[in-house]
Amino acid sequence: MKNLRIPAVLAFTALTIFSCSDEPKETPLTIGNLELSETKPSPGDSLKLAYSATDSITEAFYVYTVKSKSYPEDIDLIKDGERFTGALKIPDSADGLIFNFKVGEEYEANDEKGYTVNLYDSEGVIIPGSQVAIAHYISGRGSYYGVKTEPDSTLAAYKKAIADNPASKEDWLMPQIYMMSRLDSEQANVLADETIASYSDKELSEEDYTKLIQLYRFRKDQPKSDSLTGVLSSKYPKSDLALNNYVTAMRQASDMEAKLKVLEDFKENAGVEGPQLDFMYRTIATTYFEEGDTENFELYMDKASDDASKASMLNNLAWNRAEQGEELSIAERMSKKSLDIVDAQKSDKPDYYTQSQFEKSLASTQAMYSDTYGLILFKQGKIKEAIAAQEMAVANRTSPDVYERYVQFLIADEQYGKVFEKASELVEEGNATTKTKEYLATAYTNTDHEEDFDSYLSSLEKIAHDKALAELKKEMLDEEAPTFNLKNLKGEQIALADLKGKTVVLDFWATWCGPCKVSFPGMQKAVTKYADNENVEFLFIDTWESTSGEAREKGVSDFITENDYTFNVLMDTPKEEGSREYDVVSAYEVDGIPTKFVLGPDGKIKFKAVGFDGNTDGLVEELDMMIGLASGQ
Structure with missing residues (x-):
């Protein structure tokens, strides 16, 4: 893809003729392929933009930050030659802006730097918190849009924000500690301990208890965390942490009597509507369903108000019955109800979606639920109705x-x-x-x-x-592959450097990862196909597990053995005991699993593939082509 730059002087000549009242306060601001009508935009300003691209733009939106929160909004663009023009009004509450443009199938991220814009006050001074709000968003979401950020720069933003405005400590302290732990765990522990000590002579509020519990959890001090949680639950029974205790209790309840008792206690002591109560209603409903009590199932399911979660649960239950070919009339009712719920959700957009993203999400959900409905109808012999449902399932590429x-x-x-x-x-x-x-x-x-x-x-x-x-x-790459030396399940040390001269396939996975496990029959076919090829090596790197030590190794080993996989599984190493940060997956900058890399005989990364589309034969064929190209065939 070739991106063209338009000189700033020319970029806005075709947008409009500025009148005296809407003339930009500054000369236009140029960031990569993006040009904005103001150098120092402020909250409430109307902003014009032009974006240069030779390919079609398939998605364009901006995100405005409000402290640690972020809100995405669509940008309506008009094609004007080799550029696209549009406008937006900056919300009054905003303190920073991030622009994202998808060109063709990929996000164009200004050479991984992104398109970020600080906001300014009427005196032309950056709004306090603008820089840290943007850094916080980019740290958490930037990688989804091709933006690369370094932990040390994000940490510096947190520190500066707190130093410049001590009142912002409540917003940025915990993000600062967690980011610091990625770079220097000892320093992070010291800061956490100092913060804990600062509460010693203070009359604690609900927010203080919550912060202390977070800090003790960070320090892995479960007894003190549990003790404070008990105090918080007693003093503030409607706090989120107190309410979440009931969710934990519901999960641990062994039978219906225990579950109903948790619900009764919740209503008596908390008595608030919300996600926790919804969860309990759905859990009890599902238990009734598993016991064959459809009347109480429907009674408690109707009590739940979280329609998205309710529809998902109905679809899952219906799909399980459809696969087994059991209770198809009940499954049909549940599946139809899930579709009705989705249809009714069209005007209920959550804050974390733009309108177009929400519509795509609903269409995808509707397609998935229609697939369930179609299978149920088919197994009931309602062929033409099944075809109509399945046509909705394949309306978009699936x-x-x-x-x-x-x-x-x-x-x-x-x-x-x-x-x-x-x-x-x-x-x-x-x-x-x-x-x-x-x-x-x-x-x-x-x-x-x-x-x-x-x-x-x-x-x-x-x-x-x-x-x-x-x-x-x-799509071929030619990037340096981070080296590693990991133990496999046999206790052998496997060094990547020792495999130079071979084509190496790395597959990052975890035992809890559904798509990873669904892809494994195809990966086994590939491993078997190349079993006698001494120039091709498959390595399955287990990472991001929720367990550690011997329990983790046993769980991984049992999974491989039970499924008769002949994989050479390597155990990625956590950055520190109990951490969810792992060395090799971090070095390869993996954002989600399964992710596969194909390394050529020169030791360099030639391909990166994320996810699995469900096509086993297609997976094997794609690996064949990648291995062939990486090997120079």
Whole structure:
């Protein structure tokens, strides 16, 4: 992708002719490909912008910060040659701005620096807290949008904010301590202890108790944390920590009687609406359902007011019944209810989404729930209704298994022409499973074709392969791979440096990671395929586990053994005992798992792949191509 820069003088000539009243206070501000109409914008200002890009912009939004909170808003852009123009009004409460632009399939992040804008007061002085609010947002969310930040610069922002305005300590102290712990755990512990000591002669408020509990948890002092939590719950029974204790108690309750007792205690001592009460209602409802008491299930489910969570639970319960082929009439009612809830949510946008993001999220959720509904209807023999539901599930691009079910339903309805058309398209796009190809074969024999099916299928697969290979060539990297030396489950030390000359596939995973586990049958196929190739090595790096020490190792070993995987599993090392920060996954800057890296014989990273789309055969084929390209074949 080539991004063009427009000189600042020209960038706004086509936007509008400024009148005296809306003339910019400053000369335009240029940041990478973005130009703004003011150098020092203030809260409440109307701001014009121009963004230069040769490719289409698929998403554009800005985020305004208010201390540690952030709120995203869409930007409506108009194409003007090789740039896009738009405008926004800065909210009065804002203290900083961050702009994000997705060009094609990737976020363009100004060479990883991002597009961030401090806000100023009427005297042209940066608003107190503007710099730290932006640093805090970038530290937590920047990597999602291609922005790179260093912990030491974020830590410096926290320190400066507190030094400049001691009153802001309540907002930034805990983020400062947690960030400091990534760089110097001893220094972080000292700061935590000093802060704890500062409360010794103070009459504690609810906020003070909450902060102290956080500090004791950071210091892993569970007895003192538990003791203070008890005091807080007694003095402030409606505090979040006190309410969350009931959630813990509900999770630990072993039977219905115990669960109902927790709910009764909650109503008597706290008696507030909110997520904790909703959770208890849903938990009790689910327990009733598992006991076969559908009347009480529906009674307690209706009491819950968190519609998104309620719909998710209904869908999960319905899907489990659909997979098992049991209680399909009940599953149908639950699935239909989940869809009705989603449909009713269209005017209830949460703060953490822009409007367009919210609409996409709802469409994705509706598609997922429609997939459940379609499968239930299909298993009930309601074929045409199942097809209609599945058409909603595949309305937007979706995973290969969802497409597979759609084609399966069409086959059952003997719509061979439609199956031929859709399945051919899926194969050509590389979105076909083995079963989808089998359905295509059935449709092929039931429609009029002169060419033999194997030749036809091979031609489609070649198109898909060539297209995928061309895309992979564009995505090839040539970056230094961080070195490591880790133990595997046999106790052997595996050093990456010793594998130079081989093509190495690294797979970062954890036992709690659903997509990781779903991808493993495909990874096993790949491992088996290359078992006799001494020039290819697969390493599965376990990381981010919630357990540690022997318990962690036993859990990982048991999982691998129980599933008969022949993986060489390496144990990533925590930065310190009990930490969720791990050395190698951090060195590779992994943001989510599963994430795979393919290293070439020169020891450099050639490919990075995040997530799993559910297509086992596609995963093996993609790894084949990556290994081939990384090996120079």
